[in-house]
Amino acid sequence: xxxxxxxxxxxxxxxxxxxxxxxxxxxxxxxxxxxxxxxxxxxxxxxxxxxxxxxxxxxxxxxxxxxxxxxxxxxxxxxxxxxxxxxxxxxxxxxxxxxxxxxxxxxxxxxxx
Amino acid sequence: xxxxxxxxxxxxxxxxxxxxxxxxxxxxxxxxxxxxxxxxxxxxxxxxxxxxxxxxxxxxxxxxxxxxxxxxxxxxxxxxxxxxxxxxxxxxxxxxxxxxxxxxxxxxxxxxx
Numbered sequence: 001x002x003x004x005x006x007x008x009x010x011x012x013x014x015x016x017x018x019x020x021x022x023x024x025x026x027x028x029x030x031x032x033x034x035x036x037x038x039x040x041x042x043x044x045x046x047x048x049x050x051x052x053x054x055x056x057x058x059x060x061x062x063x064x065x066x067x068x069x070x071x072x073x074x075x076x077x078x079x080x081x082x083x084x085x086x087x088x089x090x091x092x093x094x095x096x097x098x099x100x101x102x103x104x105x106x107x108x109x110x111x112x113x
Numbered sequence: 114x115x116x117x118x119x120x121x122x123x124x125x126x127x128x129x130x131x132x133x134x135x136x137x138x139x140x141x142x143x144x145x146x147x148x149x150x151x152x153x154x155x156x157x158x159x160x161x162x163x164x165x166x167x168x169x170x171x172x173x174x175x176x177x178x179x180x181x182x183x184x185x186x187x188x189x190x191x192x193x194x195x196x197x198x199x200x201x202x203x204x205x206x207x208x209x210x211x212x213x214x215x216x217x218x219x220x221x222x223x224x225x226x
Contacts, residue, residue: 043157
């Protein structure tokens with residue numbers, strides 16, 4: 001089955017710790033995206049990548065980093081510089097371009113200890 | 114700037130009632146418009162979309178028409194079911210912006226038997 005997988009489902013971060021959220025897709029999509037969802041709010045874009053080895057900052061990139069070394073993988077690192085990391089993180093992919101459907105993973109919930 | 118505004122929730126309806134969730138947008142250029150649905154604890158799924166003015170998107174009994182003159186994309190369904198209970202997000206994407214989505218804040222729908 002084609003789709004997007006995210007792991008882990010729940011992640012706990014200690015003060016000052018970096019954590020990495022995994023996102024993998026086998027849809028052969030060029031574009032991948034990371035969004036953050038807070039309660040009662042819409043999704044906000046953190047980073048996106050239109051092609052391997054290239055990515056751009058979204059609206060709330062501060063305190064986050066990404067890499068895109070392989071087409072199927074787009075991991076997100078939440079660094080210690082992100083002071084309010086508790087949120088639901090969603091990864092998505094598409095063939096790229098305006099008007100194209102984005103397919104979402106099941107999400108990772110990040111909690112701070 | 115570019116933005117999406119949805120009616121505030123939660124919206125509570127009885128089964129078989131008529132549903133309207135309002136969505137209006139502000140955008141430079143000609144956006145593509147989307148409705149996504151999120152069931153509890155899950156990622157988002159595309160419900161329907163429209164890529165040009167006067168297009169009507171439809172799926173699973175839901176409909177929305179792209180109205181350029183009123184910059185709107187209201188979601189409607191003639192007869193809701195308990196299984197339609199979810200959070201609904203209106204979103205737009207613009208040309209030459211990597212396909213990234215700009216979301217409204219979401220509208221929670223609760224359908225009672």
